[in-house]
Amino acid sequence: MKVLVAVKRVIDYNVKIRVKPDHSDVDLTNVKMAMNPFCEIAVEEAVRLKEKGVATEVVAVTVGPKAAQEQLRTALALGADRAIHVQTDEAVESLAAAKLLAKVVEEEQPGLTILGKQAIDSDNNQVGQMLAALTGRPQGTFASAVEVDGGADDKSLKVTREIDGGLQTVALQLPAIVTTDLRLNEPRYAKLPDIMKAKKKPLDTKTPDELGVSVASGLKRIRVEPPAERQGGVKVGSVDELVDKLKNEAKVL
Amino acid sequence: MSILILAEHHDGQLTEATAHVVAAARKVKESIGGDIDVLVAGENVGAIAEAAARLDGVARVRVADAAVYAHQLAEPLGDLLVALADDYSHVLAAASTTGKNVLPRLAALKDVSQISEIIGVESADTFQRPIYAGNAIATVQSEDALKVITVRPTAFDAVGGSSQDQGSAAVEAVEAGIDNALSSFIDERLEQSDRPELGAAKIVISGGRGMGSGENFKLLEAVADKLGAAIGASRAAVDAGFVPNDMQVGQTGKIVAPELYIAVGISGAIQHLAGMKDSKVIVAINKDDEAPIFQVADYGFVSDLFEALPELEQKL
Numbered sequence A: 001m002k003v004l005v006a007v008k009r010v011i012d013y014n015v016k017i018r019v020k021p022d023h024s025d026v027d028l029t030n031v032k033m034a035m036n037p038f039c040e041i042a043v044e045e046a047v048r049l050k051e052k053g054v055a056t057e058v059v060a061v062t063v064g065p066k067a068a069q070e071q072l073r074t075a076l077a078l079g080a081d082r083a084i085h086v087q088t089d090e091a092v093e094s095l096a097a098a099k100l101l102a103k104v105v106e107e108e109q110p111g112l113t114i115l116g117k118q119a120i121d122s123d124n125n126q127v128g129q130m131l132a133a134l135t136g137r138p139q140g141t142f143a144s145a146v147e148v149d150g151g152a153d154d155k156s157l158k159v160t161r162e163i164d165g166g167l168q169t170v171a172l173q174l175p176a177i178v179t180t181d182l183r184l185n186e187p188r189y190a191k192l193p194d195i196m197k198a199k200k201k202p203l204d205t206k207t208p209d210e211l212g213v214s215v216a217s218g219l220k221r222i223r224v225e226p227p228a229e230r231q232g233g234v235k236v237g238s239v240d241e242l243v244d245k246l247k248n249e250a251k252v253l
Numbered sequence B: 001m002s003i004l005i006l007a008e009h010h011d012g013q014l015t016e017a018t019a020h021v022v023a024a025a026r027k028v029k030e031s032i033g034g035d036i037d038v039l040v041a042g043e044n045v046g047a048i049a050e051a052a053a054r055l056d057g058v059a060r061v062r063v064a065d066a067a068v069y070a071h072q073l074a075e076p077l078g079d080l081l082v083a084l085a086d087d088y089s090h091v092l093a094a095a096s097t098t099g100k101n102v103l104p105r106l107a108a109l110k111d112v113s114q115i116s117e118i119i120g121v122e123s124a125d126t127f128q129r130p131i132y133a134g135n136a137i138a139t140v141q142s143e144d145a146l147k148v149i150t151v152r153p154t155a156f157d158a159v160g161g162s163s164q165d166q167g168s169a170a171v172e173a174v175e176a177g178i179d180n181a182l183s184s185f186i187d188e189r190l191e192q193s194d195r196p197e198l199g200a201a202k203i204v205i206s207g208g209r210g211m212g213s214g215e216n217f218k219l220l221e222a223v224a225d226k227l228g229a230a231i232g233a234s235r236a237a238v239d240a241g242f243v244p245n246d247m248q249v250g251q252t253g254k255i256v257a258p259e260l261y262i263a264v265g266i267s268g269a270i271q272h273l274a275g276m277k278d279s280k281v282i283v284a285i286n287k288d289d290e291a292p293i294f295q296v297a298d299y300g301f302v303s304d305l306f307e308a309l310p311e312l313e314q315k316l
C-alpha cells in the first residue's frame, strides 16, 4: 500500500510570534521555521507502517514556497521514499491546500493519506477533513492509534480517535484519510547519514496551475492584533494568604 | 437568510456548548436578521430536540433521527449538512471534536472556506479568531455565499432557556440520509466522572508533569472535591499516562475560561497558556519561581505541590 503524507512548513513551535506594527500580519522575518509537529507525527506513522511491511512506499507532499523543500528533505531523511512539492509563493488557505492535495491523491492513488490534525500557525484543523470530503474517502481524525491488520490486500483500517469525552474507535474503508493527534507516536530524529542520503532522493515539483487549481480564497485577513496581555499578579507567601486572597480579594471562592 | 446550528449532544443530553453557539448566532443575526434553526442529528434524540427548542432565540429545531447518525460519524453528518445548507447563509457548530470533524466536510463540498474557532462576531461576514496558539488575533472577512464557522464556546455567554412548559420553537423532522458505507463505529471508551465538565466548570484545577504520577492526581482530586472543580492537565501529564487525553488543556486540547484556574506543577508553555489564559483568575503553584506560568498568574505560590496541595485541601 502506498502512503502519502502531507507536511506543512510552519513557525517552530518554540517561537513566540509578534504581530507586525501595521497589524497586517504576524512578523515571520528571521523566525525559525520547521515541520508542523503534527506532520512529524504523520511522517513517523507512515515510516513505521513501512517498517512493518504494511506500506510499500511513502511519499511526502507539501504546498508552499521554495523554502518548504527543507521540510520535504526532512521527511525524506526520516524515511519517506520520494517527495512532491507543489510550489507557490501565494498564501494558501486550507481549502486551496485541500484541493491541491486532492489532485495529488488523484494522481498518486495512495491507500492511506496521513496529515496532521492541525497546523500550529493557522490553528485551522480543516485540511484532512476537507481532503476526505473532496476525494470521497472516509476520515479518521485526531488519531491516537492506527491499525492495518492483515497486510497488503487489507480493505479496512481501524482508527482510534481522541474525542472530547475520551476515545472512539472507527473502521474505515480503504483508501482513507487519517489525521494525527499527539499520542499517535513519538517521532524520531533524523540521523546525519540519512540527512545526506535524503539529498539524493527524488523530489518532484509541480505548480497549482499544472494541477488546475486556483489558490484564490474567499477569506480575507483584515487585520491581525496582539491579544490582550495578561499581567502577572502577586506572589503569595503561604496557603493561608492564597485562600484569603481568593476569598476576599478575587472573590472567587 | 437563516442560520443553522449543528447541536452538540452527549449521552442523550444537549450539551451546554450549543447554548454558547446560539449566542454567537444571535450576534450574526443582529446584522442580517433571519431565523436561527438548530439541527439535532442522532438516534433517539427526541428529548435532545425538545431541550434545543427551549433555547432562547431558536426558531425551529430540525431533527434527523436515524441509526446512521448515532455516533456522529463525519461522513453521514457532513452529507446531511450539505443537503440542508442551501436554506442558510451560515452554518455554525461548536469547536468541539465533533464540530471540528464534521464542518470542514461541509465547507469543502460547498467549495467555501471554513472559519475555525471564532471568538468574536464583528458583522455577518467578519469574525475574530485566534491564530498561532492565541498569540495573535486575526480579523477575517468571508466573501463566500455560505459561511461555515466553528465557535469557541467559552468566548460567548450561553443563552438562557425557557422552562419546560413555556413556549418553545417548532420541532420538525428532516429526511434521514442514506447509508454510510465508508466508515463504521466500533467502540467508545468515554471517561466517566461526577465532576463538572471541563469546558463548562466555574473552577478548574490542572496538574502537569510536576505531579509525578497518575496516583498523585488524588491530591488534586481532594482539592477539586472541596471546590466542586473540574480537573485538567497539561500535555506532558497526558503523554506520561498520568491521566486520559480528554483532560488536556491547551492549543491542541480543550479551551477553558473558568472563574478560577489553578495550575499545579505546570511550567506554562505557550501551548498550555493558549487553552486557559482567558480564565478570570489564575493561580499557579510551582516550585520553580522562574516558571513562565507566574507571568500570567494573578496569584503565584512558589512551593512544593506535595506540601501545598494537602494544606490547601485542609484550609478550604
Ligand SMILES: Cc1cc2nc3c(=O)[nH]c(=O)nc-3n(C[C@H](O)[C@H](O)[C@H](O)COP(=O)(O)OP(=O)(O)OC[C@H]3O[C@@H](n4cnc5c(N)ncnc54)[C@H](O)[C@@H]3O)c2cc1C
Pocket (backbone or CB within 6 Å): A013, A037, A038, A120, B207, B208, B209, B210, B211, B233, B234, B235, B236, B237, B248, B249, B250, B251, B252, B253, B254, B264, B265, B266, B267, B268, B269, B270, B271, B272, B275, B285, B286, B287, B288, B291, B303, B304, B305, B306
Ligand atoms: C504541537 C504541540 C501541541 C501542544 N499542545 C499542548 C496542549 O494543548 N496543552 C499543553 O499543556 N501542552 C501542549 N504542548 C506541550 C507544551 O509545549 C509543553 O511541553 C507542556 O505544556 C509542558 O507540560 P508541563 O508544564 O506539565 O511540564 P514541564 O514543562 O515539564 O513543567 C513541569 C513543571 O512542574 C514543576 N514541578 C515539578 N515538580 C514540582 C513539585 N514537586 N512541586 C511544584 N512544582 C513542581 C516544575 O518546576 C515545572 O515548571 C504542545 C506541544 C506541541 C509541540
Ligand SMILES: Nc1ncnc2c1ncn2[C@@H]1O[C@H](COP(=O)(O)O)[C@@H](O)[C@H]1O
Pocket (backbone or CB within 6 Å): A006, A007, A008, A009, A036, A038, A039, A042, A061, A062, A063, A064, A092, A094, A097, A114, A115, A116, A117, A118, A119, A120, A122, A123, A124, A125, A126, A127, A128
Ligand atoms: N500547505 C500545506 N502543504 C501540505 N500539507 C498541508 C498544508 N496545509 C495543511 N496541510 C496538512 O493539513 C494538516 C492540517 O492543517 P490545517 O487544517 O491547516 O490546520 C497539516 O498538519 C498538514 O498535514
